[in-house]
Amino acid sequence: MLKVDNLKKSFGNREVVRGVTFSVNKGESFGLLGPNGAGKSTTISMICGLIESSSGDVTVGGVSINKNPMEVKRKIGVVPQDIALYPTISARENLYFWGRMYGLSRVEAKKRTEEVLEIVGLQDRAKEKIENYSGGMKRRINIGAALMHKPELLIMDEPTVGIDPQSRNHILETVKKLNQEGMTVIYTSHYMEEVEYLCERIAIVDQGLVIASGTKAELCNRLVGATSIQIKVNVSSPELIDTLGTIQNVQSVKADGELITIYTSDARQALGDAVALVVQSGLQVLSVDVQEPNLESVFLQLTGRTLRD
Amino acid sequence: MKVWIIAWKDIKIRLKDRKGMALFLFLPILLTAILGTALNGVLTDDxxxxxxxxxxxxxxxxxxxxxxxxxxxxxxxxxxxxxxxxxxxxxxxxxxxxxxxxxxxxxxxxxxxxxxxxxxxxxxxxxxxxxxxxxxxxxxxxxxxxxxxxxxxxxxxxxxxxxxxxxxxxxxxxxxxxxxxxxxxxxxxxxxxxxxxxxxVVDQPIGKKAVSSMQYYAAAMLAMFLLYNATVGAKMIINERSTETLARLMNTPTSKTSILLGKYVGTLAFSILQLLIFMGATNAAFGVNWGENVLQSIVIGLTYAIAVSGLSMMIAAMIANEQAVETISGLGVQILAALGGSMVPITVFPDFMQKIAHITPNTWALNGFIDSMSGTTWQALLLPSVVLLAIGTVTLLIGTLRLRYQ
CATH class of the missing domain: 3.40.190 (D-Maltodextrin-Binding Protein; domain 2)
Known part of the structure; x- marks a missing residue:
């Protein structure tokens, strides 16, 4: 569906995107994860044809953005990071206008407007001006505007920034449903949990480059000893720490008073062995917590920084 | 087609803006009534x-x-x-x-x-x-x-x-x-x-008849308030840029030229609407005679609308800041209006001021309206019409070219 081939973009002497390459299959939900300033939005802008790349190419459904930008734009629906709507006209009028701009006839645009209002769950507020909407409602219409022409590829650039949890959930559910109905989705965010929830495959972007990509499991498997088991005991015991270090697949053990952290690549086996050793040593287990590896830890390991740095 | 869709959207936005409508339609009519009545007899027809x-x-x-x-x-x-x-x-x-x-x-x-x-x-x-x-x-x-x-x-x-x-x-x-x-x-x-x-008959008017103070101030207010469209149109483009709707428009399969022309046509269409409503309202409410051949006034109004719409594109291309356009709108238009004879008849100014005033489009428009009202010939209206068209065309070209590459 989408092929991004060695895309580069420089502003003056500053190279913002330094050769991004990835592809997205039809019907797939693909995540672009990276901190602010990583080059995600610039990459998205080049995919949409909003800014010209310095080099490289993008093809959507086999059509090159460099050769036929209008055709590519017809296939794409873009949800921008900011609310890009006309605040003094109603939601219905906004949707109708964007439908017409994507080439729908008057009749088609009217019909589709009602459908989209239903998708975003705002039929009952459709007559109200956008300026009277809450932040979350604006975000929903912002997404709706990109759905008017039933795009083959929906690109969402941080669509949940600054909204309440309820609206965020609604948006995530809407995107999930659209994807399940067959729409290809590219979702960019620096919220790891959103990308994890929505996306089958993920590319981690940092400093203008894709530094890793794959499914969540594939990315997490890159981390050795990424699962941590935290056991709280009643009395600290240096001898116990040494013993726990001998368990199979345990990479390291750290102690902070009564709190023991065990890093392992096989949490299931290590947890049983560790609890058994604690009990055998005559200590009491007060609490146990297992932390699976996530994209945050992958990013941390790959870059030495957190996603929100 | 998309040019019209964008233009119609802009017109709709402006029609829904009550404050703007009051400024653009009600206020000039009110000012015409006040000035036309207060200064009745000051002009040639007593x-x-x-x-x-x-x-x-x-x-x-x-x-x-x-x-x-x-x-x-x-x-x-x-x-x-x-x-x-x-x-x-x-x-x-x-x-x-x-x-x-x-x-x-x-x-x-x-x-x-x-x-x-x-x-x-x-x-x-x-x-x-x-x-x-x-x-x-x-x-x-x-x-x-x-x-x-x-x-x-x-x-x-x-x-x-x-x-x-x-x-x-x-x-x-x-x-x-x-x-x-x-x-x-x-x-x-x-x-x-x-x-x-x-x-x-004391004075010899340009045309066959002298104009009344009500006619003069109707023309003067129309020249002044149509000029505001130059800044409002520019503000709408700048606003479109700052609210990211311009970027979104660029994401649709619409050419830059269509988008810019849509903005231009929106300003032009609103100006023409304002022109026709104002002429109709002043005629109905105060009996303002826009000339024996009202087409002459309409032609001057249309060429003037083209000029102010072109200016809106140039202002948007030159100024990126909405605040700066606000200042121009408030102060600049007032200065041009005063210089162009919208406050007091231009004939009371010294000769050099009257000559300087011809750099402003509103002066040409006002003179054109007054000539039309006093029953001038089409030939006499050729010069103001051509000047206004030239201003409109040149500013549209400069504005569009600059905006295309921004």
């Missing part, structure tokens, strides 16, 4: 400043000159709307009418008025005045006195000439002339001339 009055007349004169005074002077085309004549059959009845306040002024034309004037003899018109209405009495007195003096003067001169010509010592060529009939004819013709409307 009939609107003249009070309405009634005159009770007893015309005892059997001759032509007394009748002319009533029909050609007091009831001529320009005064008839303000003066109502009531005729009575005796002096006493006229006096009674004035005393009882049923008529503002009384006028008695004596029995042998025409004959005595013709013979260059002394005669007297009587103006009976209501003490409570000195201005009206004064006004009527000055009109009839002026008429009587002029006819009397002509009669005396004619009599003198015919007397001289009748002298046998004069040239032999004059012997065959019928001097009495010549004198009567001369007096008749000059009397007619003395009573004609042309005698009251």
């Amino acid at each position: 009939t609107n400043s003249m009070p309405k009055m009634t005159i009770a007349v007893y015309n005892a004169d059997a001759g032509e000159i007394g009748t002319r005074l009533i029909e050609d002077v007091l009831q001529n085309e320009r005064l008839a709307s303000n003066i109502t004549i009531h005729s009575f059959t005796s002096k006493e009845k006229v006096e009674l009418q004035v005393i009882e306040g049923k008529n503002d002024v009384g006028l008695i034309i004596p029995q042998d008025f025409s004959q005595k004037i013709g013979a260059a003899e002394s005669t007297q018109l009587e103006v009976l005045q209501d003490q409570g209405k000195p201005l009206i009495s004064q006004f009527v007195r000055s009109i009839v006195t002026s008429y009587a003096n002029r006819v009397g003067a002509v009669a005396k001169a004619s009599k003198e000439v015919t007397t001289q010509l009748a002298n046998p010592k004069q040239t032999a060529a004059a012997v065959s002339v019928n001097f009495e009939s010549l004198a009567a004819e001369v007096i008749g013709q000059l009397g007619e001339a003395a009573g004609s409307e042309d005698s009251f």
Whole structure:
């Protein structure tokens, strides 16, 4: 569906995107994860044809953005990071206008407007001006505007920034449903949990480059000893720490008073062995917590920084 | 097609903006009413400043000159709307009418008025005045006195000439002339001339007619408030850029040129709408005559709308900051409006100021409107139309080219 081939973009002497390459299959939900300033939005802008790349190419459904930008734009629906709507006209009028701009006839645009209002769950507020909407409602219409022409590829650039949890959930559910109905989705965010929830495959972007990509499991498997088991005991015991270090697949053990952290690549086996050793040593287990590896830890390991740095 | 979709969206946004609508439609009409009324008579046509009055007349004169005074002077085309004549059959009845306040002024034309004037003899018109209405009495007195003096003067001169010509010592060529009939004819013709409307024309307008203050300020307010579209149009483009809707528009399969033309056509269409509503409203509410051939005013308005819409594109291309456009809108338009004659007639300015004013499109527009109202020719409107079109075209090109590459 989408092929991004060695895309580069420089502003003056500053190279913002330094050769991004990835592809997205039809019907797939693909995540672009990276901190602010990583080059995600610039990459998205080049995919949409909003800014010209310095080099490289993008093809959507086999059509090159460099050769036929209008055709590519017809296939794409873009949800921008900011609310890009006309605040003094109603939601219905906004949707109708964007439908017409994507080439729908008057009749088609009217019909589709009602459908989209239903998708975003705002039929009952459709007559109200956008300026009277809450932040979350604006975000929903912002997404709706990109759905008017039933795009083959929906690109969402941080669509949940600054909204309440309820609206965020609604948006995530809407995107999930659209994807399940067959729409290809590219979702960019620096919220790891959103990308994890929505996306089958993920590319981690940092400093203008894709530094890793794959499914969540594939990315997490890159981390050795990424699962941590935290056991709280009643009395600290240096001898116990040494013993726990001998368990199979345990990479390291750290102690902070009564709190023991065990890093392992096989949490299931290590947890049983560790609890058994604690009990055998005559200590009491007060609490146990297992932390699976996530994209945050992958990013941390790959870059030495957190996603929100 | 997409040009129209964008333009219609912009028009809709502006029509829904109540504050903007008040500024663009209601305020100019209100200002026209205030300025047009307050400065009534300041301009060349003073009939609107003249009070309405009634005159009770007893015309005892059997001759032509007394009748002319009533029909050609007091009831001529320009005064008839303000003066109502009531005729009575005796002096006493006229006096009674004035005393009882049923008529503002009384006028008695004596029995042998025409004959005595013709013979260059002394005669007297009587103006009976209501003490409570000195201005009206004064006004009527000055009109009839002026008429009587002029006819009397002509009669005396004619009599003198015919007397001289009748002298046998004069040239032999004059012997065959019928001097009495010549004198009567001369007096008749000059009397007619003395009573004609042309005698009251003081200034020579550009066209056939002078414009009233209401007409002037209608044109002036239209020129000023249409100019605001240059800044409002620019603000709409800048706003579209700052709210990311421009980026979103660029994400749709729409060319940059279509987007920019859509913005231009939106401003142009709103300006034309404003022009037509304003012309219609001022005509309906205040009877503003936009010219015998109203098409002339419309053509000037259309070329002016093209000019201000072009300016909006250039301003948007030159200024990226909405705040700066606000300043231009507030101060710049006021300065241009003042310079262009929208506050006070441009004719009161010194010559060099009047020349400088021609750099502003509103000056050309205002002059064009005034010329149209005063009944000028299409040929005379060619220059302002071409200048306005040129301003519109050049600014549109500069603006569009710059915006395309931003």
